[in-house]
Amino acid sequence: MRNFSVLLIKLVILTIIYALFLSILGGFFISKKSGNKTWDSFYNQPSNSIDLLFLGNSHIGNGIDLNIVTVKTKANVNTIYSSGQILNQIYYSFKETLKYQSPKLIVIETFAIPGDSIYYFKDPVKESDVPFKAKIQSFDSKKIGLVKLNEYLDIYKDEEFLPTFFPLIRNHSNWNKEDFVTNNLFEEYNPVNSTRFYKGSSNSITTLSKKRVEGYKKKTFKNEPFKIAENQLEYFNKIMELAKKHNIEVMLLTIPYFKEYRNKIDYSSFHTEINNLALKNNIKHLDLNVVFPDWDNTNFSNEYVGYNQHVNYKGAIKTSNYLSNFINTNYNLNSNVIPKSLPEFYLYNDIKRDTLKEGNRLLGNLEKINGTKNKQYKIRQGSSPLVLDGWTAIENIDSKNSEIFIGLKSDNNSIYVSKASQFKPIERKDVSKFFKKENIYDNSGFKINVNSLLLEKGKYKVFMIIRNSEGEVLVKNSNKRIEII
Amino acid sequence: MLFNSLDFAIFFPIVFILYWLVAKNKNYRNILLLVSSYVFYGWWDWRFLLLIAFSSLVDFLIGQKIYNTDNKKKQKQYLLVSLVVNLGFLVYFKYTNFFIDTFVDSFRLFGSELEVSTLNIILPVGISFYTFQTLSYTIDIYRKQLEPTKDWLAFFSFVSFFPQLVAGPIERASHLLPQFYKTYTFNYNQVKSGLLLMAFGLFKKMVIADRAALYVNEVYNNPGGYEGVETIMATVLFAFQIYCDFSGYSDIAIGAARTMGFDLMKNFDSPYFSKSITEFWRRWHISLSTWFRDYVYIPLGGSRKGKYRTYANLFIVFLVSGLWHGAAMTFVIWGVIHGIIIVFEKATYKIRTKISNTLGLSAYTFANKLFFVIITFVIVDFAWLFFRANSFADASIIIQNMFNNNFYELFGTDLYLIGLKENEFLALFLSIIVLIGFELNHKKYNMVNWLNKQSIILRWSTYLAIAMVLTIFGVYGDDNVSEFIYFQF
Numbered sequence: 001m002r003n004f005s006v007l008l009i010k011l012v013i014l015t016i017i018y019a020l021f022l023s024i025l026g027g028f029f030i031s032k033k034s035g036n037k038t039w040d041s042f043y044n045q046p047s048n049s050i051d052l053l054f055l056g057n058s059h060i061g062n063g064i065d066l067n068i069v070t071v072k073t074k075a076n077v078n079t080i081y082s083s084g085q086i087l088n089q090i091y092y093s094f095k096e097t098l099k100y101q102s103p104k105l106i107v108i109e110t111f112a113i114p115g116d117s118i119y120y121f122k123d124p125v126k127e128s129d130v131p132f133k134a135k136i137q138s139f140d141s142k143k144i145g146l147v148k149l150n151e152y153l154d155i156y157k158d159e160e161f162l163p164t165f166f167p168l169i170r171n172h173s174n175w176n177k178e179d180f181v182t183n184n185l186f187e188e189y190n191p192v193n194s195t196r197f198y199k200g201s202s203n204s205i206t207t208l209s210k211k212r213v214e215g216y217k218k219k220t221f222k223n224e225p226f227k228i229a230e231n232q233l234e235y236f237n238k239i240m241e242l243a244k245k246h247n248i249e250v251m252l253l254t255i256p257y258f259k260e261y262r263n264k265i266d267y268s269s270f271h272t273e274i275n276n277l278a279l280k281n282n283i284k285h286l287d288l289n290v291v292f293p294d295w296d297n298t299n300f301s302n303e304y305v306g307y308n309q310h311v312n313y314k315g316a317i318k319t320s321n322y323l324s325n326f327i328n329t330n331y332n333l334n335s336n337v338i339p340k341s342l343p344e345f346y347l348y349n350d351i352k353r354d355t356l357k358e359g360n361r362l363l364g365n366l367e368k369i370n371g372t373k374n375k376q377y378k379i380r381q382g383s384s385p386l387v388l389d390g391w392t393a394i395e396n397i398d399s400k401n402s403e404i405f406i407g408l409k410s411d412n413n414s415i416y417v418s419k420a421s422q423f424k425p426i427e428r429k430d431v432s433k434f435f436k437k438e439n440i441y442d443n444s445g446f447k448i449n450v451n452s453l454l455l456e457k458g459k460y461k462v463f464m465i466i467r468n469s470e471g472e473v474l475v476k477n478s479n480k481r482i483e484i485i
Numbered sequence: 486m487l488f489n490s491l492d493f494a495i496f497f498p499i500v501f502i503l504y505w506l507v508a509k510n511k512n513y514r515n516i517l518l519l520v521s522s523y524v525f526y527g528w529w530d531w532r533f534l535l536l537i538a539f540s541s542l543v544d545f546l547i548g549q550k551i552y553n554t555d556n557k558k559k560q561k562q563y564l565l566v567s568l569v570v571n572l573g574f575l576v577y578f579k580y581t582n583f584f585i586d587t588f589v590d591s592f593r594l595f596g597s598e599l600e601v602s603t604l605n606i607i608l609p610v611g612i613s614f615y616t617f618q619t620l621s622y623t624i625d626i627y628r629k630q631l632e633p634t635k636d637w638l639a640f641f642s643f644v645s646f647f648p649q650l651v652a653g654p655i656e657r658a659s660h661l662l663p664q665f666y667k668t669y670t671f672n673y674n675q676v677k678s679g680l681l682l683m684a685f686g687l688f689k690k691m692v693i694a695d696r697a698a699l700y701v702n703e704v705y706n707n708p709g710g711y712e713g714v715e716t717i718m719a720t721v722l723f724a725f726q727i728y729c730d731f732s733g734y735s736d737i738a739i740g741a742a743r744t745m746g747f748d749l750m751k752n753f754d755s756p757y758f759s760k761s762i763t764e765f766w767r768r769w770h771i772s773l774s775t776w777f778r779d780y781v782y783i784p785l786g787g788s789r790k791g792k793y794r795t796y797a798n799l800f801i802v803f804l805v806s807g808l809w810h811g812a813a814m815t816f817v818i819w820g821v822i823h824g825i826i827i828v829f830e831k832a833t834y835k836i837r838t839k840i841s842n843t844l845g846l847s848a849y850t851f852a853n854k855l856f857f858v859i860i861t862f863v864i865v866d867f868a869w870l871f872f873r874a875n876s877f878a879d880a881s882i883i884i885q886n887m888f889n890n891n892f893y894e895l896f897g898t899d900l901y902l903i904g905l906k907e908n909e910f911l912a913l914f915l916s917i918i919v920l921i922g923f924e925l926n927h928k929k930y931n932m933v934n935w936l937n938k939q940s941i942i943l944r945w946s947t948y949l950a951i952a953m954v955l956t957i958f959g960v961y962g963d964d965n966v967s968e969f970i971y972f973q974f
Contacts, residue, residue, distance in 0.1 A: 025953075172957050175958065176906050
């Protein structure tokens with residue numbers, strides 16, 4: 001039987017090595033969504049550096065722009081969210097964050113607090129029926145440890161063990177998606193990856209179409225009084241206990257609902273229930289539906305007509321500004337973070353910086369606005385998109401690893417910073433040739449497309465913004481102006 | 486329980502460990518094997534267990550009855566009971582609806598419509614396999630080629646032995662049953678070779694067969710939607726699908742049995758390297774071919790009753806073989822095609838040899854061998870078309886569409902829109918090349934022995950690579966778990 005024991009030991013060792021390989025490679029087979037990226041961003045923060053932490057699901061992810069909140073509160077801010085996440089998952093996420101950080105304030109978005117149905121104002125869906133894909137995003141990204149194990153034991157079904165702990169098994173067929181695995185590998189090991197400054201900010205640049213607005217008008221929703229699910233309430237209490245133990249303040253935040261939806265459900269019962277919860281726990285509840293009751297469709301994303309709609313970037317600019325002021329007024333975060341890598345920092349604070357310490361200047365030219373070279377450009381809101389063409393680079397630095405933005409700042413201080421999905425790189429060999437610098441400005445060209453519905457009416461200055469691979473930002477006024485009428 | 490399922494991945498290690506803990510005690514071991522085999526089989530539907538237990542009991546008792554009487558007439562009667570019970574189950578579960586349909590269709594030919602509805606019968610998995618296995622036991626006792634066993638535990642374990650229960654190899658009692666009387670000592674190298682064979686079987690099934698199936702199913706389930714190169718590709722891929730599916734199962738079965746010290750018969754011997762259909766049947770599903778030879782062909786007279794009777798016997802065997810595979814006209818046609826070609830090969834053997842000699846063609850040159858391998862493959866593959874088609878009408882459409890010329894698609898990207906993406910095609914073809922390379926070399930060099938001689942790093946890297954290839958490139962998951970094709974037979 002000695003041979004039998006030897007074989008068993010070898011098989012066990014082989015299985016362990018195999019499991020290790022599965023774990024290591026698993027991450028490269030995951031289709032990274034915002035929920036995964038927020039955790040990546042979280043783990044990249046120096047320990048005990050986060051002041052303000054947002055917890056919730058996609059509604060917090062889309063409804064708040066963290067760059068704005070960071071700049072306006074001068075706090076180090078992070079979001080932990082994943083689509084469909086509810087309180088039981090938030091509890092474990094919060095627990096995990098406490099291993100690395102000690103935030104002064106956590107903000108819980110209330111759409112993650114379920115009633116009879118986990119997706120409230122829809123037909124009841126039991127907690128045990130939460131789809132696997134709604135649970136797994138946040139779980140995938142957590143580091144292995146006791147918290148993760150307890151979360152599995154508490155929330156997952158037995159048969160979900162393999163797909164839960166071995167994402168490679170669950171996602172193995174992703175190998176056949178062109179460049180999927182190599183892109184993930186590149187993203188992981190490229191120091192200039194696209195998520196290095198990502199904290200979970202709003203990225204939605206669509207506006208809810210009129211057709212979908214009509215869809216909301218026709219659709220009926222469950223219109224019964226809202227009552228928080230008891231089991232979920234227990235998790236809320238656990239979160240409160242943890243927060244108290246770590247001397248962390250808690251705030252509840254409700255992101256604006258699309259009014260066609262809000263008017264069809266028993267919203268007041270929800271508002272009251274959450275308010276009561278806040279009162280009972282002696283915490284604040286900021287309901288932005290009260291602040292922004294009449295938002296039109298241009299403040300929401302163009303997604304299918306399900307139930308509550310996500311706020312888009314236009315809406316998030318407003319919520320973030322309001323929320324930041326609210327936090328500054330009501331909480332003392334006692335921090336003075338200077339977020340030099342965020343373009344918003346320069347625009348919101350009117351800081352001019354068009355030269356690096358080493359003396360390299362920002363070069364560039366916003367050549368055309370919707371094909372014209374005029375210095376002033378007027379456009380009717382919603383009539384057509386704004387297309388901005390030009391080039392920009394940092395003097396004597398290869399433009400390959402730089403990120404380019406356009407900043408728009410209106411006379412009444414409405415600020416819009418373009419998103420990566422609005423940016424299209426344009427090869428500009430002519431720029432390199434002009435400066436007699438071999439190839440270094442080839443990647444300096446840009447075409448940025450902004451839906452004019454995302455901009456508030458007003459007169460805007462246009463800024464060219466560039467961020468180099470070290471995260472240093474230069475900003476320059478293009479001396480062109482746009483008026484949205 | 487499927488071999489390519491998580492259930493089996495948990496079940497097998499448990500059985501394996503328990504097995505070697507009790508291996509020294511024959512009775513404990515057979516109890517364990519019987520219980521685990523019944524768990525394995527009952528995983529589909531516990532009601533199937535009643536059938537297999539009853540069938541085992543009948544053959545166990547009848548075997549003794551036949552042996553204990555010298556009365557020829559009584560022996561015949563007992564054998565008849567065994568045949569009626571076993572074939573009765575088989576016919577009822579497998580062919581009732583086929584006969585009803587055929588009956589109704591034949592009336593329709595004469596313009597009358599019969600209002601007869603088919604029955605809602607669930608076909609017990611693997612019934613054709615274990616029925617043939619138990620039948621061979623009673624027939625061999627009747628023929629005085631075997632003594633009946635008095636060890637009911639060994640017999641029940643033999644009938645239900647889980648590695649080969651649902652899709653063979655169809656073992657003879659004379660070969661497998663005595664292995665249940667022995668005790669085994671743990672043989673490290675034998676277990677390792679069994680595990681590697683199981684891994685190779687899983688590779689064939691999960692990486693080749695199930696991936697090819699994604700393309701084949703799309704084309705064969707929508708025969709009117711595809712033509713030319715698309716249908717030819719599907720038919721060629723089906724040849725690999727069915728081979729890898731079935732031989733993959735056999736590999737896992739033989740490997741699993743080997744890890745427990747049992748020796749199951751070889752079921753496949755690189756059949757697509759055959760140079761004639763006759764040779765193909767010596768290499769394909771060997772356990773079934775030899776079963777038909779011993780229990781159908783030879784009792785019919787074999788080749789002892791003249792040329793024409795031999796041809797007729799051969800033809801009958803393949804007709805029955807077609808029917809054994811499935812209760813549908815497509816399987817009958819498949820059997821008939823093989824029957825006709827076998828008879829043709831037999832009838833023209835002398836004249837073909839004469840022509841070859843006259844032309845000075847050597848059967849041993851590479852070109853000659855390759856030519857006949859290709860011809861044989863084309864014939865086998867054409868017959869597979871009927872085997873795979875959902876109906877005779879579908880097969881006709883596929884054949885008609887096959888001749889529409891769209892060979893330019895081979896150089897475009899349209900093929901990648903049919904079930905498999907470009908890189909999936911690439912992975913599939915690479916896997917098939919690996920398989921062909923393995924089969925070509927395995928006879929010359931025993932791969933397991935070769936691996937055993939390598940350094941620990943290379944050996945363990947190979948094991949891990951196999952596991953990772955199965956994990957990443959295997960087709961599995963909620964939407965993709967597919968049964969082995971031969972389970973239905």
